[in-house]
Amino acid sequence: MVTIADVARHAGVAASTVSYVLSGKRTISTDTRERVQRSVRALGYRPNASARALASQRSNVLALVIPLRTGMHVPVMMQFAAAVVTTARRYDHDVLLLTADEGPDGLERVAQSSLVDALVVMDIELDDERVPVLRELPMPSVLIGYPDDADGLTCIDLDFVAAGAHCVDHLADLGHRSLALLGTPSAVYERQTGFAQRTLTGFAEAAERRGVVGVETPCEHTFDAILHTVRQLLDEHPDITGLVVQNEPIIGPLLDVLRRLGRRVPEDMSLVAICADDVAERQVPQLSSVSIPAERIGDQAVESLITKLEGGDVPALTLLPPALTARESSCQAPHRDLTTA
Amino acid sequence: MVTIADVARHAGVAASTVSYVLSGKRTISTDTRERVQRSVRALGYRPNASARALASQRSNVLALVIPLRTGMHVPVMMQFAAAVVTTARRYDHDVLLLTADEGPDGLERVAQSSLVDALVVMDIELDDERVPVLRELPMPSVLIGYPDDADGLTCIDLDFVAAGAHCVDHLADLGHRSLALLGTPSAVYERQTGFAQRTLTGFAEAAERRGVVGVETPCEHTFDAILHTVRQLLDEHPDITGLVVQNEPIIGPLLDVLRRLGRRVPEDMSLVAICADDVAERQVPQLSSVSIPAERIGDQAVESLITKLEGGDVPALTLLPPALTARESSCQAPHRDLTTA
DNA sequence: ATGGGGTGTCGAAGCGCTTCGACTGGGGTA
DNA sequence: TACCCCAGTCGAAGCGCTTCGACACCCCAT
Numbered sequence: 001m002v003t004i005a006d007v008a009r010h011a012g013v014a015a016s017t018v019s020y021v022l023s024g025k026r027t028i029s030t031d032t033r034e035r036v037q038r039s040v041r042a043l044g045y046r047p048n049a050s051a052r053a054l055a056s057q058r059s060n061v062l063a064l065v066i067p068l069r070t071g072m073h074v075p076v077m078m079q080f081a082a083a084v085v086t087t088a089r090r091y092d093h094d095v096l097l098l099t100a101d102e103g104p105d106g107l108e109r110v111a112q113s114s115l116v117d118a119l120v121v122m123d124i125e126l127d128d129e130r131v132p133v134l135r136e137l138p139m140p141s142v143l144i145g146y147p148d149d150a151d152g153l154t155c156i157d158l159d160f161v162a163a164g165a166h167c168v169d170h171l172a173d174l175g176h177r178s179l180a181l182l183g184t185p186s187a188v189y190e191r192q193t194g195f196a197q198r199t200l201t202g203f204a205e206a207a208e209r210r211g212v213v214g215v216e217t218p219c220e221h222t223f224d225a226i227l228h229t230v231r232q233l234l235d236e237h238p239d240i241t242g243l244v245v246q247n248e249p250i251i252g253p254l255l256d257v258l259r260r261l262g263r264r265v266p267e268d269m270s271l272v273a274i275c276a277d278d279v280a281e282r283q284v285p286q287l288s289s290v291s292i293p294a295e296r297i298g299d300q301a302v303e304s305l306i307t308k309l310e311g312g313d314v315p316a317l318t319l320l321p322p323a324l325t326a327r328e329s330s331c332q333a334p335h336r337d338l339t340t341a
Numbered sequence: 342m343v344t345i346a347d348v349a350r351h352a353g354v355a356a357s358t359v360s361y362v363l364s365g366k367r368t369i370s371t372d373t374r375e376r377v378q379r380s381v382r383a384l385g386y387r388p389n390a391s392a393r394a395l396a397s398q399r400s401n402v403l404a405l406v407i408p409l410r411t412g413m414h415v416p417v418m419m420q421f422a423a424a425v426v427t428t429a430r431r432y433d434h435d436v437l438l439l440t441a442d443e444g445p446d447g448l449e450r451v452a453q454s455s456l457v458d459a460l461v462v463m464d465i466e467l468d469d470e471r472v473p474v475l476r477e478l479p480m481p482s483v484l485i486g487y488p489d490d491a492d493g494l495t496c497i498d499l500d501f502v503a504a505g506a507h508c509v510d511h512l513a514d515l516g517h518r519s520l521a522l523l524g525t526p527s528a529v530y531e532r533q534t535g536f537a538q539r540t541l542t543g544f545a546e547a548a549e550r551r552g553v554v555g556v557e558t559p560c561e562h563t564f565d566a567i568l569h570t571v572r573q574l575l576d577e578h579p580d581i582t583g584l585v586v587q588n589e590p591i592i593g594p595l596l597d598v599l600r601r602l603g604r605r606v607p608e609d610m611s612l613v614a615i616c617a618d619d620v621a622e623r624q625v626p627q628l629s630s631v632s633i634p635a636e637r638i639g640d641q642a643v644e645s646l647i648t649k650l651e652g653g654d655v656p657a658l659t660l661l662p663p664a665l666t667a668r669e670s671s672c673q674a675p676h677r678d679l680t681t682a
Numbered sequence: 683a684t685g686g687g688g689t690g691t692c693g694a695a696g697c698g699c700t701t702c703g704a705c706t707g708g709g710g711t712a
Numbered sequence: 713t714a715c716c717c718c719a720g721t722c723g724a725a726g727c728g729c730t731t732c733g734a735c736a737c738c739c740c741a742t
Contacts, residue, residue: 003697048697052700077419102430114389221623392730684741689737689739691734691737692734695732696732701725705722
């Protein structure tokens with residue numbers, strides 16, 4: 001293994017000079033700089049990460065804490081992780097992957113051992129036990145999602161309240177008067193997951209504001225559960241003509257179920273999903289949807305973290321505005337009466 | 342930050358003694374050991390990872406290289422990654438996440454800078470450009486999948502040749518005489534991805550061996566592509582009664598397509614998928630399937646790597662035997678003639 | 683009583699890098 | 713001409729840990 005001393009000897013300079021050439025932290029004459037760079041290339045020198053971290057107190061590694069629990073939508077998380085890694089690399093950082101089931105201790109472990117310089121934590125619950133730990137940790141962190149008490153934290157998320165509301169507005173604009181939100185599995189709500197709760201809030205508030213009926217129900221992933229949930233929903237509320245779905249894996253089977261129950265989409269039943277664009281576009285009919293900008297969130301998270309590492313300031317809460325794309329699955333409500341109030 | 346010197350002072354011993362207590366590499370009297378342990382707890386001491394890595398030449402970090410490309414099935418990879426992280430933690434290691442698009446250079450970077458002790462590389466192509474790099478690297482690695490020339494490497498994979506064959510055997514046993522393999526998107530084949538190629542081989546060999554007709558076609562992910570592919574397939578081979586599917590995201594839409602084309606599953610068309618069990622079970626009808634044991638592969642990969650790190654020997658190639666679970670989507674072929682030969 | 687072999691502990695020497703202070707020499711200013 | 717300043721470079725001191733060899737000390741066999 002070639003060390004900085006080897007490079008220094010080869011270039012006929014001191015080791016510290018090599019270091020300064022590499023880091024650019026002091027001015028070095030063009031002549032010397034080029035000579036050193038040639039030696040670096042000639043010897044194939046790579047600085048030893050541990051030595052560098054030890055001396056500089058910076059590991060150039062970010063922790064990414066990913067949930068691996070039931071009901072989480074996997075492809076979105078993967079997109080997200082990919083964005084984090086890619087963006088981190090742009091800033092010359094690497095990413096250490098942690099699973100959420102290490103819990104708060106896992107965060108303390110990697111932080112206090114200086115394995116990482118900063119943390120990105122996904123899937124934050126409204127009352128998340130990791131939050132107090134993050135507050136005390138001697139390094140910056142960014143949360144994806146945000147807890148009830150976000151004091152002193154940096155949080156980034158899609159504005160799910162607005163997302164829920166957008167869906168309602170879209171359907172209400174099309175004349176639908178009775179809507180349902182088909183949500184995530186109940187376990188996700190029970191865990192007090194922020195995005196699920198907030199969509200629900202946005203949905204309910206918007207329904208109220210628009211003076212339309214809005215009912216909500218969780219939905220598990222199995223086909224039978226979907227069938228049962230939808231059947232019961234339509235039995236109890238036969239006048240529902242608009243469905244908002246926040247549950248990516250059930251989308252395919254749901255379309256099936258509706259067909260089975262004799263509801264055509266969109267003629268009898270309009271559908272708006274909250275999901276990744278490619279999923280919406282893959283369906284038949286293509287779904288109107290509010291997309292989840294996983295990539296942008298991941299980018300943003302890393303950029304905020306880097307800014308904080310460099311001592312900069314970032315907003316405490318960044319809420320990305322949701323965008324609804326109307327596709328084939330939503331249309332004018334079948335008219336039964338034409339009163340508008 | 343509390344250091345080993347603080348602990349040593351607190352316990353009234355030398356720093357080296359603390360180190361030996363922590364590592365267990367020398368015998369320490371019970372008395373001293375307990376005193377040190379108390380001090381460690383009292384001060385909340387955590388060894389500094391960089392210092393440890395620098396001194397011991399071991400970072401206790403494994404690299405995991407994940408593909409983020411088109412046509413890869415995401416949930417399986419996620420399961421896989423989760424298994425790797427979980428198992429690595431069991432052996433007191435962490436996992437650094439790399440994306441495949443850093444290419445061979447990424448591997449060299451993390452290896453030569455001693456950021457990691459070993460590597461797990463997924464999604465190996467038959468002629469993978471990373472393979473020669475891995476051979477030269479001064480640290481162990483495990484490949485998921487295996488290239489044509491696997492000399493000097495450690496590879497783990499599901500036996501996809503056997504998987505393809507199992508599917509054929511299952512259908513042939515049920516009396517089907519004309520089968521098709523609906524594969525991954527063509528990009529995956531063009532990349533010479535091992536698992537896709539090998540399934541194809543197994544499928545073709547088994548069809549030959551059983552004396553049944555076996556045709557193969559790639560299939561893209563969009564609904565239209567699926568519809569078109571299947572329609573064309575059935576036009577050209579109207580006597581096909583058995584379908585093998587190795588393309589997880591199309592499974593839902595495919596069932597739709599078959600329904601549209603007037604083929605009932607399994608009465609008119611038997612289906613066997615190569616996919617995760619939960620996906621198979623979620624469909625209606627539930628699919629007969631060969632499952633992809635992502636978790637076992639992940640475990641196995643890490644365990645092999647740890648063994649190698651400790652100087653142990655591991656088999657060059659571990660092929661996990663595939664298991665076919667018969668569910669509702671496959672049944673006796675509709676009889677048109679009863680000759681068996 | 684003496685020697686030998688464990689057992690338990692210590693001190694010091696690195697691991698490979700960054701960074702600080704100090705030094706040199708050349709150019710500009712007074 | 714004397715002075716100062718700055719650009720460019722060097723040497724040395726760590727960063728916090730592991731590990732090697734050395735050293736007591738005690739117990740047992742002689």
